[in-house]
Amino acid sequence: xxxxxxxxxxxxxxxxxxxxxxxxxxxxxxxxxxxxxxxxxxxxxxxxxxxxxxxxxxxxxxxxxxxxxxxxxxxxxxxxxxxxxxxxxxxxxxxxxxxxxxxxxxxxxxxxxxxxxxxxxxxxxxxxxxxxxxxxxxxxxxxxxxxxxxxxxxxxxxxx
Numbered sequence: 745x746x747x748x749x750x751x752x753x754x755x756x757x758x759x760x761x762x763x764x765x766x767x768x769x770x771x772x773x774x775x776x777x778x779x780x781x782x783x784x785x786x787x788x789x790x791x792x793x794x795x796x797x798x799x800x801x802x803x804x805x806x807x808x809x810x811x812x813x814x815x816x817x818x819x820x821x822x823x824x825x826x827x828x829x830x831x832x833x834x835x836x837x838x839x840x841x842x843x844x845x846x847x848x849x850x851x852x853x854x855x856x857x858x859x860x861x862x863x864x865x866x867x868x869x870x871x872x873x874x875x876x877x878x879x880x881x882x883x884x885x886x887x888x889x890x891x892x893x894x895x896x897x898x899x900x901x902x903x904x
Contacts, residue, residue: 745895752892755885756812763805770798790868797865797875804882811889839894846887853880 777791810816823831857880860872 745899748888748892748895752812752889755888756809759805759808759812759885763802763809766798766801766805770795770802773798788867790865793865793867794870797878800875800878801882804878805885808882808885808889811886811893814893836898839890839897843887843890843894846883846890849883850880850887853877853883856880 773791773795777787777795780791781787823834826834853876856876857873860874860876863872864870865872865875
């Protein structure tokens with residue numbers, strides 16, 4: 745259990761650092777593109793493409809951090825009408841569904857990266873495996889966080 749928590753914290757740190765890196769990269773590229781376009785009437789198409797890829801990483805890595813901190817948005821108008829016992833059962837089912845979905849998404853991310861190995865981005869000519877890797881990496885990190893949350897919520901609490 746402690747190993748899973750350590751792994752979860754490690755993955756969260758990577759997500760935060762990686763997300764910050766890709767936000768800064770995207771902002772620098774956007775700034776550079778705007779300066780080139782408005783001051784020199786010239787621009788590179790690859791800037792927009794790399795910026796878009798950067799924000800894909802931000803979204804997937806950020807989703808992992810949000811899942812770790814359990815701070816995603818919820819609409820609990822429906823579940824608040826039930827007793828705590830029923831709410832716990834609903835949360836258990838939803839946690840299992842999320843884990844199953846993330847297993848599928850991680851698997852599909854691997855397939856997407858394999859497909860991306862044979863394709864190049866139109867403007868930058870980088871392998872599409874790099875931006876597609878965001879799907880795999882983010883979903884794998886989210887899977888680790890979801891499993892950790894599941895154990896904290898439904899296994900450790902039950903023992904106490």
